[in-house]
């Protein structure tokens with residue numbers, strides 16, 4: 462695991478040095494990511510990411526998830542109620558918001574998603590694992606956009 466993380470970090474550093482992402486964004490392969498500390502509801506965070514030319518981050522591979530986890534740690538946001546991600550529960554099924562594709566890679570925390578209290582329909586990091594949370598909760602967020 463440590464070796465994998467190290468490899469990812471090297472890729473992140475190499476990616477950052479290469480052209481392709483606007484200032485302040487972190488490149489990994491063909492995507493750029495940015496952490497936004499401002500607190501917002503899930504929908505409002507999605508709109509803010511769209512205003513930046515992107516979408517809420519959709520970590521649909523283990524590598525992308527590791528990059529985003531690293532960004533949470535770097536920004537001191539590795540605890541509970543961490544940043545929003547671009548997934549939602551629609552008609553009882555979890556999907557990536559940009560495509561409607563069902564989750565393939567999964568990184569839920571233990572016993573999650575638990576829909577605690579009902580209406581936990583939006584995806585975010587809780588202690589660096591995926592968790593379901595009510596969509597109007599005010600949280601930080603992670604955006605992604607295509608590298609150019």
Ligand SMILES: *[C@@H]1O[C@H](CO)[C@@H](O)[C@H](O)[C@H]1NC(C)=O
Nearest residue numbers: 573575576577578587592593
């Ligand atoms: C559901 O998970 C949350 C963490 O997101 C936890 O605080 C809560 O106690 C859990 N609820 C139940 C009913 O297990």
